[in-house]
Amino acid sequence: MGTFDIALLLSGQYHDWLLRGLVLSLQIAATTWVLAVPLAIVIALLRLAPLAALRAAGTVYVEGIRNVPLLAHLLFWYFGAPELLPEGLKQWLYAGNVEVVSAVVALTLYTAAYMAEDIRSGIRAIPVVQFEAARALGFGFLATMRRVILPQALRVTVPPLISQTLNLWKDTSIATVIGVAELMYQAAKVESATFRSAEAFAFATAAYLTVSLAITGLAAWYHHHYPARTA
Amino acid sequence: MIELVQTYWVYFLVGQYPNGPLGGLALTVLLAALALVLALPLGVVLGLARISPFRTIRWPVTVIVYVVRGVPLLMVIFWAYFFLPSVTGHKTEQFSTMLIALVLFDGVYLAEIVRAGILGIPRGQFECARSLGLGYWRTMRLVILPQALRHMLPSLVNQFVATIKETSLGYIIGLTEVSFIAAQINTQVFTRAPEVYGLLALTYFVLCFGLSRVAYGLEQRLVRGSPVRPAASTVTAVQSLKAPA
Amino acid sequence: MIRFDKVNKWYGAYHALVDVTEHIAKGEVVVVCGPSGSGKSTLIRTLNRLEPIGSGTITIDGEDIHRRGLDVNAFRSRIGFLFQQFNLFPHLTALENCTLAPLHLRRLTPAAAREASLALLDRVGLAHKADAYPSELSGGQQQRVAIARALAMEPPLMLFDEPTSALDPEMVGEVLLVMRALAKDGMTMVCVTHEMGFAREVADRVIFMDHGRVLERGTPEAFFSRPEHPRAQQFLSDIRTPFAQAA
Numbered sequence: 001m002g003t004f005d006i007a008l009l010l011s012g013q014y015h016d017w018l019l020r021g022l023v024l025s026l027q028i029a030a031t032t033w034v035l036a037v038p039l040a041i042v043i044a045l046l047r048l049a050p051l052a053a054l055r056a057a058g059t060v061y062v063e064g065i066r067n068v069p070l071l072a073h074l075l076f077w078y079f080g081a082p083e084l085l086p087e088g089l090k091q092w093l094y095a096g097n098v099e100v101v102s103a104v105v106a107l108t109l110y111t112a113a114y115m116a117e118d119i120r121s122g123i124r125a126i127p128v129v130q131f132e133a134a135r136a137l138g139f140g141f142l143a144t145m146r147r148v149i150l151p152q153a154l155r156v157t158v159p160p161l162i163s164q165t166l167n168l169w170k171d172t173s174i175a176t177v178i179g180v181a182e183l184m185y186q187a188a189k190v191e192s193a194t195f196r197s198a199e200a201f202a203f204a205t206a207a208y209l210t211v212s213l214a215i216t217g218l219a220a221w222y223h224h225h226y227p228a229r230t231a
Numbered sequence: 232m233i234e235l236v237q238t239y240w241v242y243f244l245v246g247q248y249p250n251g252p253l254g255g256l257a258l259t260v261l262l263a264a265l266a267l268v269l270a271l272p273l274g275v276v277l278g279l280a281r282i283s284p285f286r287t288i289r290w291p292v293t294v295i296v297y298v299v300r301g302v303p304l305l306m307v308i309f310w311a312y313f314f315l316p317s318v319t320g321h322k323t324e325q326f327s328t329m330l331i332a333l334v335l336f337d338g339v340y341l342a343e344i345v346r347a348g349i350l351g352i353p354r355g356q357f358e359c360a361r362s363l364g365l366g367y368w369r370t371m372r373l374v375i376l377p378q379a380l381r382h383m384l385p386s387l388v389n390q391f392v393a394t395i396k397e398t399s400l401g402y403i404i405g406l407t408e409v410s411f412i413a414a415q416i417n418t419q420v421f422t423r424a425p426e427v428y429g430l431l432a433l434t435y436f437v438l439c440f441g442l443s444r445v446a447y448g449l450e451q452r453l454v455r456g457s458p459v460r461p462a463a464s465t466v467t468a469v470q471s472l473k474a475p476a
Numbered sequence: 477m478i479r480f481d482k483v484n485k486w487y488g489a490y491h492a493l494v495d496v497t498e499h500i501a502k503g504e505v506v507v508v509c510g511p512s513g514s515g516k517s518t519l520i521r522t523l524n525r526l527e528p529i530g531s532g533t534i535t536i537d538g539e540d541i542h543r544r545g546l547d548v549n550a551f552r553s554r555i556g557f558l559f560q561q562f563n564l565f566p567h568l569t570a571l572e573n574c575t576l577a578p579l580h581l582r583r584l585t586p587a588a589a590r591e592a593s594l595a596l597l598d599r600v601g602l603a604h605k606a607d608a609y610p611s612e613l614s615g616g617q618q619q620r621v622a623i624a625r626a627l628a629m630e631p632p633l634m635l636f637d638e639p640t641s642a643l644d645p646e647m648v649g650e651v652l653l654v655m656r657a658l659a660k661d662g663m664t665m666v667c668v669t670h671e672m673g674f675a676r677e678v679a680d681r682v683i684f685m686d687h688g689r690v691l692e693r694g695t696p697e698a699f700f701s702r703p704e705h706p707r708a709q710q711f712l713s714d715i716r717t718p719f720a721q722a723a
Contacts, residue, residue: 067439068432069396071403071410076432079417080425173303177403184305197313205302205310212301359563362524363577364553364629373576377567 005199014190018203021186025172026211028100028182032107032168037161039108040115041150047120050141058116065113070174073110078102078178103175111168115161122157123149155226162219169211183207232426239416243434246407254407256434262326262401262408263394266333270394271387273334274341279371281346292342299339305400308332312404325406329398337394344386348379382453388446392439399435409434477502477633477664478523483532485518485688492518493529494688500666502632505659507675507696508668510685511711516668519685520635523666524555536633553581556626556634560641562618564610570597570621571606574628582629589628596624600654616647620654627658634658636667652678672715676700684708 046058065073082090082098093101126149134144176185187204191197246254253261280292299307311332315323352375360370402410413431417424478500485493493515500506508516521527522534525541525548534541541551564573574593578584584592597603600620610618619639626634636655640648652674659665659678669675675682675696682699684692684707692705703709 063440064436067392067443068435069399069410071399072413072428072432072435075410075414076425076428080428083422083425170303173305174400176305184303184309188309191313201306201309201313205306208303208306209298209301213297216297216301353561353563355559355561355563356565358526359557359559360565361549362526362552362555362557362559363625364549364551364581365577366549369580373580374565378565381567 005196014194014200017186017190018183018200018207021181021183021204022207024100024180025169025182025184025207028103028107028172028175028180029165029169031104032111032172033165035104035108036112036115036168039112040119043112043116044119044123045142045145047116048123062113062116065109066117070106070110070171071177073106074103074174074178077106081105099175099178099180102178103172103180107168107171107175110171111164114167115164118160118164119153119157121160122153125156126152158222158226159219162215162222166212166215169215170208173208232430235416235420235423235426236430242416243409243412243430246412252407254409255412256409256438258326258407259395259398259409260438262329262333262398262406263391266330266337266398267387267391267394269330269334270337270341273338274345275376277338277342278345278349281342282349296339296342299336300343304332304336304397305403307336308400308404311335325401325404328404329401329406333394333397336397337390340393341387341390344383344390345379348383348386349375351382352378384453385446385450388442388449392442392446395439395442396435477504477537478666479533479535480519481533481535483522483534484530485515485522485527486530492688493522496532496688496690498683498690498693500664502664503662504680505663505665505678506667506681506683507679508666508683508685509670509672509675509711510691513687514685515688516685517637518688520637520666520668523633523635524552524557526557549581553577553629554631554633556623556629556631558619558622558626558634558636558639560638562610562615562622562642564613564618564622564625566610569607569609570602570613570624573610573621574625577625578628593624593628596627597621599627599657600624601650614647615643616650619643619647619651623651623654623658633664633666636665636669638668638670640669640671672700684711686711 043058043061046054047062049055049058078099081102082093085093123145130148130152131144134148139147172182173184175182176188179185181189183204187200190200194200242255244255245257246252248254248257277292277296280288281296283289283292308329311323311328315328315331356374356378357370360374361367365373398406398408399410401408402414405411407415410431413427417427420427478498480496480498483493483496484491496519508519510516518527522529523536523541529542539546564570565576568576571590571593574596575584575586575589578589578592579586594603594606597606600623602617602620602624605613605617605621610621613621639655640651643651648671652671655665655667655674656678667674667679677696679696681693682696683690684699684703684705686707692699692703692708699708700712703712
């Protein structure tokens with residue numbers, strides 16, 4: 001196999017490929033996160049809504065998404081969904097960066113389903129008497145959620161949400177299957193160009209680990225500074 | 232859609248078997264089951280190591296757990312795919328590669344489930360077993376683990392569901408599991424991509440949702456109390472031995 | 477049989493046991509009482525090494541229980557320990573709870589272990605519940621099974637850590653009756669308990685502790701009618717007239 005050539009990783013063309021991949025991975029993760037969290041809150045509230053039809057819609061979403069692997073989601077949104085679009089929209093999509101768009105759509109829907117469950121658990125952790133007290137004061141469902149429940153639920157919810165963020169970061173790697181040039185894709189590309197699998201994958205491993213540890217560290221910091229307060 | 236199913240359902244379910252290696256949904260389920268069965272003992276060993284009183288055991292295992300959980304499964308698969316051949320001497324085929332990657336990855340996740348399960352057993356159980364004179368390993372084997380594993384059953388079924396979904400990554404290294412088969416079907420049919428991949432999603436949904444219902448049912452049963460055994464012969468035996476008062 | 481010699485224990489800076497020196501003879505029934513936090517549970521937990529000690533020695537039958545090379549498991553198997561929370565193993569039936577230790581530690585055959593354990597369950601009045609799971613038993617029944625389980629190893633010494641404190645009042649009696657029967661059979665017993673009736677009727681000696689120190693010791697008759705130490709006097713009067721304190 002030869003010696004480990006660290007120079008390969010520190011500068012030069014292959015270094016640039018890997019770095020570009022890392023940057024794209026981070027961008028995809030960040031974009032997905034920003035889109036998924038609001039969607040997750042909506043889904044969580046749907047699941048808790050007083051109206052049965054709304055609850056059913058939320059449940060269908062969550063169960064439908066979570067029981068299908070992310071890879072299948074990506075295949076559907078990249079190969080299948082564009083075919084369903086009207087012709088003009090389809091052409092516009094293919095002219096642009098269809099791989100990344102499909103990846104972000106798939107990842108957003110997937111991640112939101114998991115986050116919605118964590119937010120729902122967080123809300124359910126708040127004693128129901130809090131909800132009753134707010135309603136007794138005259139607040140409607142949404143107002144109760146906004147002013148009383150969600151602020152309290154936040155502290156309980158943040159640790160599992162950070163854990164889902166960690167999962168999201170790792171899930172960006174699966175986008176490689178539809179040709180998104182993120183970190184994993186670039187590492188494989190470097191490998192096939194140079195046959196130096198150890199160096200390429202060492203870079204990728206180190207990059208994933210570093211960001212993962214940073215996210216985990218954030219969770220520990222949050223837990224230390226903002227422990228959940230009970231009544 | 233119906234003709235699609237009618238034409239390809241066998242291929243979808245079992246791949247090219249018996250005219251070739253097993254594939255499709257059967258391969259997916261087989262791979263997931265085998266991976267979980269092998270990962271469980273590894274998970275128990277790693278979980279016990281994580282709570283070991285000895286630092287020399289605890290620290291290396293904690294590092295392994297953090298590293299494996301910090302990288303994507305795809306990374307572990309690639310490590311297996313590119314480096315197993317140099318370790319074993321000859322090219323490893325996709326099934327073994329996926330199996331090894333899954334066993335390692337799931338073993339580490341199971342380790343955390345096992346660890347949480349063991350730590351969830353009240354300390355009094357441990358103290359009592361030690362007070363009776365049972366050593367550490369006997370205590371684990373006879374008292375703690377039986378209870379912990381029973382409580383973990385719903386989590387284990389959920390892990391099985393997760394593993395089934397993880398097998399889909401075999402697509403990337405060319406393993407003929409159900410997602411790969413779907414893609415093959417798609418290249419043959421070509422103009423029906425939404426239907427093909429929609430059916431793929433539906434298949435996973437039915438399988439995984441069904442299993443998660445089983446997990447839910449198990450959890451409810453566990454909450455309701457310990458299993459009831461039929462009235463035993465030992466009781467009648469004693470009563471027949473004892474003279475009436 | 478049991479000798480405490482200047483035993484001290486600290487939890488960090490907190491001095492939990494202070495220069496405890498006691499002697500308990502074979503066949504004696506000793507009740508240890510005192511207010512919460514007095515160190516009574518800690519004291520008996522040091523006897524089977526569930527708690528380590530800071531300084532001093534504890535000897536049982538002349539042997540230092542902390543000596544190097546002592547097989548802790550064999551040592552513990554010769555002492556019966558009853559917990560406040562019973563701690564029956566929920567995944568095993570009452571009978572299986574009793575046969576567990578003899579099967580694995582004394583190497584009895586399954587048939588012999590079953591027979592011996594059934595006899596013990598009968599002794600505590602629960603032979604008819606041999607195949608019941610702990611979740612199907614009341615608190616009093618569980619504690620009696622726990623006693624049978626402890627007896628299964630034929631220990632010469634039994635320790636009771638507030639065995640009836642977690643029980644509903646109507647079940648306390650059935651457990652105390654079993655304990656009294658054990659005492660009558662000559663078992664050496666050290667009991668931490670709040671049941672003063674039991675102490676009066678069954679104990680040979682009462683030891684009173686507070687803040688980690690043994691403040692008074694004596695026969696039940698002497699302790700209950702003529703306590704000498706002011707703290708003991710306070711304790712007894714609080715027990716007898718609980719509502720007087722609030723005045």
